[in-house]
Amino acid sequence: MVLQLLYRFCKDGDGVNESVHLVNLIPTHLFKTTLNTSIHSAIVFLFSLPQISNTKRMILSTLLQIQVNGAADAAVETAEAASEATISLLDLTMKGGVIMIPLAALLILSVYIFIERLLVINKASKLDENFMNRIKDYIHDGKIESATALCQSIDNPIVRMIEKGISRLGRPLGDINTAIENVGNIEVAKLEKGIPLLATTAGGGPMIGFLGTVVGMIQAFYNMSQAGNNIDVSMLAGGIYVAMVTTVAGLIVGVIAYFAHNYLATRVEKVVNEMEARTTEFMDLLNEPVS
Numbered sequence: 001m002v003l004q005l006l007y008r009f010c011k012d013g014d015g016v017n018e019s020v021h022l023v024n025l026i027p028t029h030l031f032k033t034t035l036n037t038s039i040h041s042a043i044v045f046l047f048s049l050p051q052i053s054n055t056k057r058m059i060l061s062t063l064l065q066i067q068v069n070g071a072a073d074a075a076v077e078t079a080e081a082a083s084e085a086t087i088s089l090l091d092l093t094m095k096g097g098v099i100m101i102p103l104a105a106l107l108i109l110s111v112y113i114f115i116e117r118l119l120v121i122n123k124a125s126k127l128d129e130n131f132m133n134r135i136k137d138y139i140h141d142g143k144i145e146s147a148t149a150l151c152q153s154i155d156n157p158i159v160r161m162i163e164k165g166i167s168r169l170g171r172p173l174g175d176i177n178t179a180i181e182n183v184g185n186i187e188v189a190k191l192e193k194g195i196p197l198l199a200t201t202a203g204g205g206p207m208i209g210f211l212g213t214v215v216g217m218i219q220a221f222y223n224m225s226q227a228g229n230n231i232d233v234s235m236l237a238g239g240i241y242v243a244m245v246t247t248v249a250g251l252i253v254g255v256i257a258y259f260a261h262n263y264l265a266t267r268v269e270k271v272v273n274e275m276e277a278r279t280t281e282f283m284d285l286l287n288e289p290v291s
Contacts (some may be wrong), residue, residue: 009231009246025207035069039223049226049281050184061290066157076136083194084142092241092245093249094240095238095245095246096212096215096241096242096245096246096249097212097215097242097246098168099208099209099211099212099215099242099246100212100245100246100249100270102208103208103209103249103250103253104247105251106201106204106205106208106223106253106257107205107252107256109197109201110198110201110253110256110260111260112254113194113195113197113198114260114263114264116194116266117193117194117195118264119190119272120222120268121191121264121267121268122189123156124156124157124158124187124191124268125154125160125270125271125274126156126157126220127154127158127159127179127274127278128154131150131154131159132162132278132281132282133148134147134150134286135147135162135166135282136285138150138168139169139285140288144166144169148163148166148167151163151166153250155186157184157187157190157191157271157275157282158274158275158278160183160187161180161184161187161275161278161279162180162278162279162282164180164182164183165180165279165282165283165286169175169286173283173286175288176283176286177268177279177283180279180282180283181279184275184276184279187275188272191271192268195261195264195265195268197259197261198261198264199257199261201253201254201257202254202257202258203254204254205250205252205253205254206250206251206253206254206259207250208246208250209246209247209248209249209250209253209254210247210250210253211246212242212245212246212247212249212250213241213243213244213245213246213247214243215246216239216240216241216242216243216244216246217239217243218239219242220235220236220239220240220243221239222239222261223235223236223238223239224236
């Protein structure tokens with residue numbers, strides 16, 4: 001459509017009134033939205049024709065300038081809109097009020113516990129594959145002190161359980177097994193440190209968010225009652241913001257803590273299974289007949 005109007009514009013007479021009339025028919029908002037290559041090339045081509053009068057050259061030059069400036073303005077407006085969206089998101093978060101403070105604290109605490117426990121569990125799950133073979137060789141050769149020294153050089157819950165069993169050698173197997181289990185229970189408790197707090201956050205976060213919902217609705221109704229017959233939507237907006245924002249924030253905190261708790265619990269369970277397997281292997285070693 002624009003190209004057709006430009007063609008008519010160039011075929012029209014040289015009168016200024018006729019030229020201006022045809023230019024007014026062109027939807028100039030198309031020039032301002034984006035730098036259209038076809039229109040831009042057509043204007044440049046028409047401008048270069050020798051039969052185009054000076055009046056039309058001036059009008060074509062104006063159209064070309066509108067297109068270039070419009071494209072630049074559109075880019076600036078897009079950048080400003082993106083900036084305003086980021087700022088409005090921060091403002092929206094702040095509209096949650098004081099209820100957002102404990103929710104933010106729970107979120108930070110949950111992330112800290114998850115990262116700290118993950119590092120500890122990863123360290124506990126790493127053990128040299130030849131460790132039990134070396135312990136077996138030391139015991140068969142009667143090198144109890146060497147076996148104890150090897151255990152003391154490794155920082156691992158499984159190794160500490162085996163060390164306790166080695167320190168009880170010479171006593172009944174039931175006593176040795178009990179001593180190993182007691183150490184195992186202590187080590188599992190160390191691995192699970194802080195994980196129950198994630199479970200508490202998973203349940204408490206949404207409840208705090210719902211508390212914010214109730215507080216926000218009370219605030220909205222209170223403002224409504226104080227306004228009398230002069231009720232304005234802006235009077236209710238503050239309370240509704242508190243209600244909605246705190247609800248969303250509480251659910252986000254609860255979901256993050258819930259998945260973090262389940263993941264860590266699964267990892268701890270894998271370590272516990274490995275501890276039980278190594279304990280069984282050690283007890284089988286002690287039950288082997290003397291050659």
